[in-house]
Amino acid sequence: MAHHIVDLLRGAIVHYGYWAIAVALLLENTGIPVPGETVLLLSSFLAFSEHELQLSWIIVVGTIAATMGDNLGYAIGFRGGRPLLERYRELLRIRPTSLERGDRLFARYGAVAVLFARFVFGLRIVAGPLAGVLRMPWKKFLLFNFLGAFLWVTVIASVGYLFGRHWARLVQDLKWFDVTVAIVVLLAAFYFWWRGRRET
Numbered sequence: 739m740a741h742h743i744v745d746l747l748r749g750a751i752v753h754y755g756y757w758a759i760a761v762a763l764l765l766e767n768t769g770i771p772v773p774g775e776t777v778l779l780l781s782s783f784l785a786f787s788e789h790e791l792q793l794s795w796i797i798v799v800g801t802i803a804a805t806m807g808d809n810l811g812y813a814i815g816f817r818g819g820r821p822l823l824e825r826y827r828e829l830l831r832i833r834p835t836s837l838e839r840g841d842r843l844f845a846r847y848g849a850v851a852v853l854f855a856r857f858v859f860g861l862r863i864v865a866g867p868l869a870g871v872l873r874m875p876w877k878k879f880l881l882f883n884f885l886g887a888f889l890w891v892t893v894i895a896s897v898g899y900l901f902g903r904h905w906a907r908l909v910q911d912l913k914w915f916d917v918t919v920a921i922v923v924l925l926a927a928f929y930f931w932w933r934g935r936r937e938t
Contacts, residue, residue, distance in 0.1 A: 767807025786902025811866025
């Protein structure tokens with residue numbers, strides 16, 4: 739099942755390019771549980787291995803889409819309040835612990851918590867709507883939302899790109915290994931053939 743989802747996401751990225759990244763991150767950061775992190779990793783891996791995309795543009799598009807998505811989530815939370823957030827949680831089966839953890843984090847660290855929430859899957863989805871429900875000042879939210887989006891996208895995309903680099907190296911090493919084994923096998927075969935001829 740997971741392999742099928744990855745194949746589906748890979749096909750979407752190959753076919754739609756940066757639009758696939760933008761839509762996935764926009765939806766995830768609005769509050770819809772889309773695998774944005776997987777899309778980022780996969781797209782940056784493809785940027786290295788197939789050169790269809792560029793890492794710098796993945797970071798730019800991803801940062802803009804994630805920032806916009808969180809702002810949409812903020813607006814929804816601000817207008818709908820806590821009752822909407824509870825209905826939304828039940829509809830999307832988001833665990834109550836995610837909201838409770840977000841409440842505690844936001845109460846303790848304020849707008850800075852928006853930056854940290856990016857790196858936690860459960861919190862990343864609810865951070866925007868929760869900030870709106872808690873009436874966090876929008877300008878502060880916007881600043882830390884953008885910084886968090888930039889850091890998160892850059893880190894995840896860079897990991898995918900570096901993984902692509904090591905994968906290519908591994909493939910190259912395996913090719914050299916195959917060549918070495920082939921040479922050893924041919925030399926061994928020649929030695930046994932030559933030895934057999936000497937004995938006859």
